[in-house]
Amino acid sequence: MTRPIFAVIDSVALKHNYWKAKSIAPKSRIWAVVKANAYGHGIETVARTLYDADGFALLEIEQAIKLRRLGFKQPIMLLEGVFSPAELEVAAQYGLTVVIYTHQHIEWLQQAKLTKPLSIGLKLNTGMNRLGFPAELVHGLVRHLESCPYVADVMLMTHFANADEGKNGINWQYQRFCKATRGLNLPVCMANSASLIAYPDTRQDWVRPGLMLYGASPFPNMTAVQLGLQPVMSLVSRIIAIQLLNAGDGVGYGTTFLAPQAMRIGVVACGYADGYPRHAPTGTPVWVAGQRSQLVGRVSMDMATIDLSHIPQADLGSEVELWGRHISIDEVAISAETVSYELMCAISERVPIRETTLSACAF
Numbered sequence: 001m002t003r004p005i006f007a008v009i010d011s012v013a014l015k016h017n018y019w020k021a022k023s024i025a026p027k028s029r030i031w032a033v034v035k036a037n038a039y040g041h042g043i044e045t046v047a048r049t050l051y052d053a054d055g056f057a058l059l060e061i062e063q064a065i066k067l068r069r070l071g072f073k074q075p076i077m078l079l080e081g082v083f084s085p086a087e088l089e090v091a092a093q094y095g096l097t098v099v100i101y102t103h104q105h106i107e108w109l110q111q112a113k114l115t116k117p118l119s120i121g122l123k124l125n126t127g128m129n130r131l132g133f134p135a136e137l138v139h140g141l142v143r144h145l146e147s148c149p150y151v152a153d154v155m156l157m158t159h160f161a162n163a164d165e166g167k168n169g170i171n172w173q174y175q176r177f178c179k180a181t182r183g184l185n186l187p188v189c190m191a192n193s194a195s196l197i198a199y200p201d202t203r204q205d206w207v208r209p210g211l212m213l214y215g216a217s218p219f220p221n222m223t224a225v226q227l228g229l230q231p232v233m234s235l236v237s238r239i240i241a242i243q244l245l246n247a248g249d250g251v252g253y254g255t256t257f258l259a260p261q262a263m264r265i266g267v268v269a270c271g272y273a274d275g276y277p278r279h280a281p282t283g284t285p286v287w288v289a290g291q292r293s294q295l296v297g298r299v300s301m302d303m304a305t306i307d308l309s310h311i312p313q314a315d316l317g318s319e320v321e322l323w324g325r326h327i328s329i330d331e332v333a334i335s336a337e338t339v340s341y342e343l344m345c346a347i348s349e350r351v352p353i354r355e356t357t358l359s360a361c362a363f
């Protein structure tokens with residue numbers, strides 16, 4: 001038998017979340033963001049499930065080509081653009097949409113001789129100061145692009161720094177975008193998950209949700225359940241050993257946990273080399289044998305230890321959910337002082353991805 005850890009992907013939940021995004025932004029087309037191996041969920045599994053998505057957005061050109069070879073015909077956007085002039089030709093051949101955000105990109109476009117014209121996402125910086133041209137340059141840039149023989153069409157884009165932070169999180173950036181782009185009649189794409197949910201004005205021609213598709217909440221003060229989202233990934237494993245502790249016995253590296261009384265401890269085949277956060281402290285919730293319990297002691301590379309004292313039915317082989325249907329990934333993220341994005345992306349290659357359409361059991 002193989003090591004009993006799996007990332008179980010619920011494709012029904014994934015579809016549900018996609019349609020939830022659609023129902024919130026019914027007039028927008030959706031770039032389903034599948035970067036970072038679909039936030040750790042497996043890009044092939046996710047793309048096959050969302051086969052009718054309006055478009056896919058990701059980073060690596062190799063992954064985009066893979067989707068084309070699998071037969072996906074919808075627009076595919078390279079969110080970080082291309083990294084050399086030669087890649088422009090590859091992007092054109094495969095019909096990819098390329099985000100541009102530096103003058104160097106424009107030079108490459110002007111000098112390129114492409115077999116087909118390219119679709120361009122023109123990224124405007126409205127205050128996040130990461131990628132994008134100063135928004136105020138947009139009119140000149142568009143004129144420039146429209147005179148390039150190999151530009152098929154242009155979509156205007158920006159990205160918000162604080163869409164997850166309540167009332168006025170995006171207004172200043174949104175105003176700057178609107179002011180700068182006034183008079184241009186081009187499709188617009190600005191919303192990530194948080195913005196799509198919280199700011200109706202940002203549901204433009206296109207939206208680009210990632211996190212919400214995977215069933216986690218982009219907001220610190222709202223749960224995925226409250227947002228009507230369903231968890232897509234369950235990280236599950238099994239108990240591979242049991243230890244009986246006396247009061248005063250320690251568990252794991254550093255002996256950071258000392259048993260206050262006699263305890264029964266389960267050793268789970270899941271550690272930080274699987275992507276489970278090493279910083280998850282004692283008390284981080286887990287689900288075992290149909291009940292909630294918690295981590296005790298430090299997470300090590302290949303194992304974690306959990307309290308079974310109050311769960312007599314838990315035994316060798318009992319299933320453990322580290323996050324998923326019963327324990328929300330957001331809750332684990334808060335406990336480990338990170339965000340669910342990071343937990344999802346950290347799932348390592350040694351964790352096999354399994355697809356399920358069953359809603360009752362994890363395996």
Ligand SMILES: *Cc1c(COP(=O)(O)O)cnc(C)c1O
Pocket residue numbers: 033035079159191192193194208209210211212218
């Ligand atoms: C990752 C990413 C998104 C998706 O963000 P979520 O918060 O996961 O919805 C959208 N736009 C850009 C530019 C991104 O890099």
